[in-house]
Amino acid sequence: MKHARILIIDDDPDVLTAVKLLLKREVSEVIADKNPENIPAILSRQPIDLVLLDMNFKSAINTGNEGLYWLNRVKSLRPELPVIMITAYGAIDLAVTSLKQGATDFIVKPWQNEHLLQVIGDILNKKPGKKKSETPQVAQSDIIGESEVMKNLMHKITKIAPTDANILILGENGTGKDVIADMIHRESRRVLMPYVKVDVGALTDTLFESELFGHKKGAFTDAREDRVGRFEAADKGTLFLDEIGNISLQQQAKLLSVLQNRQVIPLGSNTPIPVDIRLLCATNVPLVALANESRFRKDLIYRINTVEVQVPPLRERGNDILLLARHFMKKYASKYAKQFPDLDKRAEDKLLNYHYPGNVRELQYSIERAIIMSDGETLNAEDIIFSPIEQAGGQAKIEHDAYNLSEMEKNAIMKVIEKHNGNISKASQELGLTRTALYRRLSKYNI
Structure with a gap:
């Protein structure tokens, strides 16, 4: 003491x-x-x-x-x-x-x-x-999977985590990109230093600089005291920028300057502050789409993408689905003080045959709901109800050859809105519509 x-x-x-x-x-x-x-x-x-x-x-x-x-x-x-x-x-x-x-x-x-x-x-x-x-250790509950795609992913992580290489983590919503980022930090040489996560896709232009680079007292109306930015807070450690694919071109230019110079200048200051960070970024935007110059600067892609990591969707992971399901069953049975149930064969088949548009996150919530509602010693197929939100957004796997243009437009709108977490401005921009036109279509399709 x-x-x-x-x-x-x-x-x-x-x-x-x-x-x-x-x-x-x-x-x-x-x-x-x-x-x-x-x-x-x-x-x-x-x-x-x-x-x-x-x-x-x-x-x-x-x-x-x-x-x-x-x-x-x-x-x-x-x-x-x-x-x-x-x-x-x-x-x-x-x-x-x-x-x-x-x-x-x-x-x-x-x-x-x-x-x-x-x-x-x-x-x-x-x-x-x-x-x-x-000492850096990966908890068994963090990364669960024995499929070939997950073994390849884990092998790649063990190679890149001890380095200081900037990593771009790619994958659909709900695949666990943040879990992968956390694992990379804990397997790195910077494990005892700060790990700072920022959802940059949720930052407005006015907050972007203040949040990432900090500000001095009086820099703007509500700046009542000095504030350290996330880059400086992560000095000597790891900075994880989530949803990097959703930032504007103006924000990209500011971020590129900091990454090139390895220093930040807080708002209201002229004094640069050196920063030493290991950068991890994640996005659900495919790399090919991200490389479109009208959407994302290629010079910034090269800066953040020394190595890329692709997190596979759950539908490609085979029996990992059952491993994850049983993990979540154990977790929520303990949380809600219920008996740890078993899975019957029909429930297993239902889990294995579903396409999981919401990936691991959707499986987790479906199992939690099933544990809460079930009173028996076994979870059966009827106990497992997949998210109607994800099913609505996952109509790409349509069973009945529905090539009706209105249906396709509705599905596209729902997927883009889900991608941007309900942000109508960003969704309308990606769809090439005005906000008013998008609202008309939402009303038309009762979304």
Whole structure:
């Protein structure tokens, strides 16, 4: 405990002062900060042995509870780092939820100093026994599959993960591209450094630069304080840019400049900041379509695509479907306190013969629904109901030679809207329609 560095995050200055006074003779260093936005930068700059994290902040994050949000951020950056949640008496239910999401323990305000010291001491004293978790390991539940295509994928990952090569992960929605990215980071030499994930496809032009490159106080109307961007937060670690195929040409130009120069300039600043990151990107857009210059810059493709990884769709993975189904059955039987059921032959055939437009994600949700609704010791074919949303979007596999133009147009519209997660502006742009024209067609086809 004497050599420990503890980070305390709380927007109440009195709490920060109290903890610093209590711990200053007990630990090596106490880093106190009232702004949780600074967590990624702090974790990237220096080794931290334990985090004390408040459950509530005066912030604009709309998650229902800020503490759970920042707990998940800490765990995404440093999975092995112990976190103690600080909560008020009336929020104990939320504190219990935080334990399920990875917190090590929680304390209730106002706390007794002896109790807090005991909790911290117990956690830090156990830490040496957990050294094994600091070596990169792939949990069995992360990548499940024995098919030939999955063996080839795993072989490729073992070759590229230890390098610093930029990786482009390709695959349909729901195939598990984010799981592959996480595995590559944990198998890399940067495993003990930050792992920062950004869904760049969801960032507007106004947020893109601020979110990725950071900003200085006063850079724009709502910039009330300095903010570290995701590139800087991922320094010495891995940056995963998800949905890279959906960013605009203007955003691509800004990203290319940063990747070429390996430095960022926060909004409102003229001072470049060097960054050392390993870049992973993912998209559901096929590489051939991505290489269309009117959609995506080829010079940027070369920057992000030293090696490409193709994640196979579930329909090509054969008996992996049953392995995954049983994995999800075990997971949700435990979650909902149900008896672990068996699969009958008709249920197995139904699972194997379905085409899975939503891939692993659709299988997971279908099994979860079946576990919730079933009371028997066996899941049968009737218990397994595939998503009507995915079935509607998966009409490419039409059983009855339906080449009716209206039907084909409806299916195309549904697939593009699903691809862009309901973003009408992006969908209309890809379909070559105005927003008004697309809304007319949505009304026409009752979508």
